[in-house]
Amino acid sequence: MTRTVGQVRADVEEASRWLAGRVVRTPVLRSPVIDELAGARVLLKAENLQDGGSYKMRGALRAVGRLAAAGHTGVIAQSTGNHAVAVALAARKNGLAATVVLPVDAAPTKVDRARAAGARVVFAGTGVEERVAVANGLSDESGHPVIDAYDHPDVVAGQGTASLELIEDAERAGTPLDTLVVPVGGGGGVAGACLAAAGSAIEVYGVEPVGCDSLARSLAAGERVPVAPAPTIADGLRPSCVGELPFAIVRDTLRGVVRVDDEEIAAAFRLILTELKVLAEPSGAAGLAGALRLPPARDRQRTVGVVLTGGNVEAALVAQLMTPRSADLTGEGVAA
Amino acid sequence: MTRTVGQVRADVEEASRWLAGRVVRTPVLRSPVIDELAGARVLLKAENLQDGGSYKMRGALRAVGRLAAAGHTGVIAQSTGNHAVAVALAARKNGLAATVVLPVDAAPTKVDRARAAGARVVFAGTGVEERVAVANGLSDESGHPVIDAYDHPDVVAGQGTASLELIEDAERAGTPLDTLVVPVGGGGGVAGACLAAAGSAIEVYGVEPVGCDSLARSLAAGERVPVAPAPTIADGLRPSCVGELPFAIVRDTLRGVVRVDDEEIAAAFRLILTELKVLAEPSGAAGLAGALRLPPARDRQRTVGVVLTGGNVEAALVAQLMTPRSADLTGEGVAA
Structure with missing residues (x-):
């Protein structure tokens, strides 16, 4: 199946x-x-x-690594925290720019970790729909692909x-x-x-x-x-x-x-x-x-x-x- | 040296x-x-x-293993906790009886772990001298050697x-x-x-x-x-x-x-x-x-x-x- x-x-x-x-x-x-x-x-x-x-580092590194190999210079991610942190770290490892969209009530630890990894952090509401909308908008502006937290x-x-x-x-x-x-x-x-x-x-x-x-x-x-x-x-x-x-x-x-x-x-x-x-x-x-x-x-x-x-x-x-x-x-x- | x-x-x-x-x-x-x-x-x-x-398990297992090989059937230990737990576990692993002497203010977690490993627990004061005296007395009675927590x-x-x-x-x-x-x-x-x-x-x-x-x-x-x-x-x-x-x-x-x-x-x-x-x-x-x-x-x-x-x-x-x-x-x- x-x-x-x-x-x-x-x-x-x-x-x-x-x-x-x-x-x-x-x-x-x-x-x-x-x-x-x-x-x-x-x-x-x-x-x-x-x-x-x-474990989100695994998927993020795999996805970012393939995008880097394909010539992309930046990536965008949205999540409640761990996926965003993982994409930020994976992007830094590959020399790509990262923008991550987090809920306004994200755990401060996760916000700090995303920023420490050099990512630009954007806050958007509390639900996944709001974050997806903002992430897609940022992708349209920048041309950088969105790495979805699970639909990828x-x-x-x-x-x-x-x-x-x-x-x-x-x-x-x-x-x-x-x-x-x-x-x-x-x-x-x-x-x-x-x-x-x-x-x-x-x-x-x-x-x-x-x-x-x-x-x-x-x-x-x-x-x-x-x-x-x-x-x-x-x-x-x-x-x-x-x-x-x-x-x-x-x-x-x-x-x-x-x-x-x-x-x-x-x-x-x-x-x-x-x-x-x-x-x-x-x-x-x-x-x-x-x-x-x-x-x-x-x-x-x-x-x-x-x-x-x-x-x-x-x-x-x-x-x-x-x-x-x-x-x-x-x-x-x-x-x- | x-x-x-x-x-x-x-x-x-x-x-x-x-x-x-x-x-x-x-x-x-x-x-x-x-x-x-x-x-x-x-x-x-x-x-x-x-x-x-x-890491006390390392020394305890080494010491108990050698005593078991030498034909001993029981061991005695005193400590504030981890060494006693380790000797108890090492003794069970080697099929030896263990008696451990703990301070009256020992951490309950450590007392529970020593007992869960099948050791007889004896309480003695709060200082090392009191525990050593009790451990030596138990050794004299039983003929089982004391495994010191560090002087061994x-x-x-x-x-x-x-x-x-x-x-x-x-x-x-x-x-x-x-x-x-x-x-x-x-x-x-x-x-x-x-x-x-x-x-x-x-x-x-x-x-x-x-x-x-x-x-x-x-x-x-x-x-x-x-x-x-x-x-x-x-x-x-x-x-x-x-x-x-x-x-x-x-x-x-x-x-x-x-x-x-x-x-x-x-x-x-x-x-x-x-x-x-x-x-x-x-x-x-x-x-x-x-x-x-x-x-x-x-x-x-x-x-x-x-x-x-x-x-x-x-x-x-x-x-x-x-x-x-x-x-x-x-x-x-x-x-x-």
Whole structure:
């Protein structure tokens, strides 16, 4: 089915070869406490240790690298944060100018990081439509192409390389993945994961915050369904609609979507910090929250891979999430 | 000089070969922000990602492994936390019984981890002398040997393997170390670092909290000088006196000791969390705090290795340290 949208596993493999040495081959982390909670062997791909603090660097570098090779001198991106930071860093690495469009309520950390990478930062509203309109206007003026945060084949393939490395490392360690879990914003990462797992028996799940479940609703409806995103601490998982290209890739290959609430995301954030000793942003921790929701296998220990997508989070939010309180697990379960 | 205490670089190399595959080969982390603050290329060895959450696992596993091979069925350890946890885990791995003696004010996380590893936990006062007395009494009763937290050749060699890996990885990356910085409690880690760096031009520095500077005072006096340890957030760096074996190793090989205060340690903790995305315990963050105190080299960019020794820290302390406030750098500078 994925052939019909023109993207195949080979695109991820080619992106992976090209990115080797250009991005960090991030470690795979484990914790006996997490394994016990999950009733499974859980392998977490620590993309919070990636350059730029998130796996978005992979897609951005792949896309910017190809545009630079094609002679472009500048690029434009819009996102709630990590993609913009990644494009800014990738552009600097390639000697291109970058303009990034962020929401007015973007996390200050992400704004600072985009500026530190030399990007021009433009603010536009709070929704994706406003940012897209401004980005397209800037592109018309300058002639510089827009690199979409998920509706872009190089971005999907690039994000998929994180899943591919996790699949490879799990095989090499003698614990091949049965399941792969990826948080869903616009769907680029989960689409890349589906491509990386294509041809294998690995079941891929997406994770969405409750009320930000455009993908789950789209899968149920058989067509893309936008939502009015509910408030969530997972600021990177708030797009109002799953992307066209990601949806076309995942609609027939994704095993399901797990919905998680803020308490579950916060509990996963704390587990990642105290057990794995690494900092996830809530959008990244959502993957583990989803993995902890999967029913344990009955017959044998299952191996579950989780892409811990990023770690760019405000100090004040870390303080808030680490202030001890009970984890109230009240999410809505597994859909599709 | 180190030959006179019977310990040489070859002991660390042998321990490193033996530990390969038995401990995690932890990654080396970098951040452009930290490099800029340090005026140097800073490579951090992330031993917080080690099994048991600290580099103490290296020495504990080496020591317990040799005792198990010699036919012992149980071991005893005393420490403020990480060494006890590491001995408990190493004992379980080798099928030995473990009894660990902790201070009554030990971090609950460390008590829980020792118990989770199957160790019997005995509490004894708040000072090292009380714990040593209880540990020796338990040893007399049971016939099980005490594995000292730092006055033990296998512990020193084992801890030194973290430095050796960092030295090797820095060389392999084309950025060989000029300087190596290690936090100092009883001195096992810094002694191991001196052994690992022996025969090279690498300058090794220890880092002690202000008021917990037994090593700095001992170096100045030419003999071991105990202190009444001042309060510090670096709970692992509070021994009242540097160990006999570590002091004998470092007295003629250590380049110097940097004293850091709690504000500097807290600032380093925040940098490690927000820039490197990993969780250090304050005792581990002290190494970076010390590295940031070294004067920048004038002629060229220096490469500074830092052993980030552990990451076992209470949630409430993380919350406290991440509550935004200004970093007031008022330490006392470089001694010896």
